[in-house]
Amino acid sequence: MKNGWRHLVVVGLVAAGGVVVFFPFFWMAVTSLKTVPEIQRVPLQVAPDRWSNFDNYREVFQRQPFGRFLLNSALVASVSAVSSLLVSSLAGYGFAKFRFPGRDVLFFGIIGILMVPFQSVVVPLYLWVNRLGLLDTYAGILAPDLVSVFGVFLMRQAIEMVPTDYIEAARIDGGGELGIFWRIVLPSVAPAMATLVIIKFMWTWNELFWPLVVINSPEMKVVTLGLVGFTNMYFIEYNLVTAAAVVSILPVLVIFLLCQRWVVRAVVMSGLKG
Amino acid sequence: MRRKIWRTISIAVVALAVVMAPSAGSAQSKKLVFWTHWEQNPEFNKFYETRGKDFAQKHGYEVQVVTVPYQGYEAKYLAALMGKSGAPDIFMGMTHHWCGQYDFCDRMPADLAKVWDENLPKYMVSVGKWKGVRYGIPIEHGNFQQMYINVDLFKKAGINPDQPPKTLDEWLAAMKKLTVLDPKGEPTQVGFALRHKGHPVGITDKFLPFAHAYGARMLSPGLDKATGFANSPEMVAALQFYSDLVQKQKVASLAFPTPEDAFGQKRAAVIFRESWFFGWVKKNAPDVSFKVYALPCGKACPGAGNLFPWTNMVYKNSPNKQAAWEFMRFISNPKDDLDQHQAQGILPVWTVNLETAYVKARPDYHSTQEMLKQPVPPEYYHPKSNELATAFGEAVVAALYGKGQPKPLLDEAAAKMDRILAD
């Protein structure tokens, strides 16, 4: 039941907000098409001299093996997202629908990890990764990213809303616990699962500090390190950083749109109305 | 839906297997690992690898250069040097931190130390030393500020660009002539591009030439006391002069972007920057016609001073430290010094190289000579230099923003610095 003008107002506001949010990216994209003197030019011109000037993009890939960085980031972020999805969903279900001694303490203990500043854990964690011989390896880069605390939180909150009757009914029907988890619980929380995948993927994709500390070889570097490679202690190469940033956003967007499609299909199939 | 999930899981398992596999590229030949955060000097860094290949023919070790991002390098160095096995053999940083605050450096062999002591310009001899012992080799010369002027703006203001101001008073007068105000009284062009944002350590670095020109120093000569020095009458006068540039004389502005951008955009006529800067101007603002001169003097001349003396050091726990020192010996000669620095367009370090054709052809040749002739200004190579400079820099910034008078701000900073020193 859409009220005609009210609907338009809502759409209009959402769209206007979207434009405001998007504007900085427009500037970023435009800057990536400018040459260095153009960026310094006064008074500032919004449009680049040549819209087809892709020199910066070319230099980004020439100066550093940026393609390899993209691959590394994609691999690391994908594994991190999938493993988070699995383990966090299991844990979220356990916390949401079961009672066992120490449940709340354990839950808060896990959430507590979010409250610890990573900067204070990085050196001890590095020393452990070093002892295990995992420096400069994919496993080392993934070490702190395999399970998401936020994921546990998110899945718990989402699964909490699944009517317990369904689960009880399935138990009476004799489904094993894992089976119930797989067949009843997970499909009901498809949107949350998609959200977790997107956010975890993206989080790991944009991580800078841990990869900086644990990666040494150029062929193991990730996209964020590549980006930072266009800045140094004296100045920032605006033209290259913006070009690299535009390149680095594209895969994230792809994952995002894929996950959205998954959610849509899941919602439609499970009969829940959006 | 189910099948899709199984497919996803099997892909994930395969990916995990790939991920768990050890990384490729474990060195077959022996390598000396060299860590540097000088990302802006790739040619300079590549030189180590090129020469490393020559070195390998005689000694069997190649050199692998790892460039670490400057942002966050301290954390990476600390973790690696504490971890021993993942650590570099040679690394670039500040001696008083890694050899003073920590004990990660190997002592330089006496013969090599002698070579360097004898061949460095006098202001650089103490760079790379801690408590009189040499650990590191300085790699950067000309890392002291000099005066860059925009020739066209000078001419437009009626000042002869070939006769720069020599004293602070002359300089201030020139700055006033070079400042253009709009009808509302706000500057559209300033005389001096002043650094007012960023980490306080950088702010301190940019203010120190003025402090030294007033005859002030941040710490006692023994680097053990701040009160009486950081808040001396000379320092107060220097900070007053500096903050007046913004607050009273209006020849510098807090509304302008970074000083480099302001100079490159021709909105500031003068900037104090180190010798690498003219490379930046040539690349980013090729239409700015500039000249380089020595800094103006006050009671004293600012001289060649710096807060960030970068050196190459050898890791104490490296299993390859003999080979590392051999490599350092291998490249410790005038030719390598000249070749390496020339490849990047920066100043070589050996005194004998300062009269080569390459250096003579640089726009900063005369100004560098002039400043090197001046007495060496105070240096602050102390393990806690970052923390001390931060406390000091906060006072400077507060004064620039008009959030207090120089004297009370400096008194507070000096007290804080003494607490840091006493800790």
Next chain:
Amino acid sequence: MLGARGYMDRQRRAGLFFVLPAAAYFTCVFLVPLAESVLGSFYRTQSGGATQFVGTRLYVKVLTDPTFWHTVRNTVTLLFMSVPLTAVVALAVALGLHRLVSLRWRSVWTATYFLPFSVSLVAAALVWQWIYDPVYGVLNHLLAQVGLPPFKWLQSFDLVLPSLALVNVWARLGFDTLIFLAALQAIPGEYYEAASIDGANRWQTFGRVTLPLLNPQIVMVAILEIIFNFKVFDTVYATTQGGPAGASQTVIMLLYDTAFKFFRLGDASVIAVFVFASLLLLTLLQWRLFRRQVEY
């Protein structure tokens, strides 16, 4: 009775089994380094690198340091500015997006709001520095169009924290919007139908049906936003570096500087313990106060 007890036992075992992988992982990867870091708060790094046990001396030192409390004040101010705004706007946007029946458009606009969250903070900081530039920034440019005077934004003592808060809101909006949107999409249509049969109008539906059903997510978003804004580092580090003169220095920036620029790991661990304790307290408070068990 035995059947019931057996059932409860099976329940307990199953529950533990489900949370085991996550618990084991976090113990290995975080608990151990965390314990080492906390232990480190009782040690002082001496000149030369050796550590010396000093008991609670560092705690006294840090907790009586005015600079430390200054950064805490800055952080809390930033929190109060960012968190409510982010949560409210995210909810509003999610509701708006939810009403877009055309799913293709919804994807596009959700992606747009999500973009800031997907970009590296280095690049985002660059962009915002330009927007806030006092002379060339588009913000002052727009203000001039309406006749307002220009502001110094990131270079102003008074405006730097609100300016950074805005950047935080921009960056985190997509995250919370996504969470709310997912939750809205999971609400079965029957609830809305039942409400409209009961004759509830739009606002009543929102207040009695939507909001309570979103309670778990609202609680989570509130807790997460407080945690993330308290820990804010990258945006500040990349834009103002704590300036001008410490006006925007946050607790984590102080922690980072203390650990890696001042080389005082013990002091940094004390700050970390403080952050952890404060956030734990805040989270527990929120959990107790705002959670409501919803009957299904």
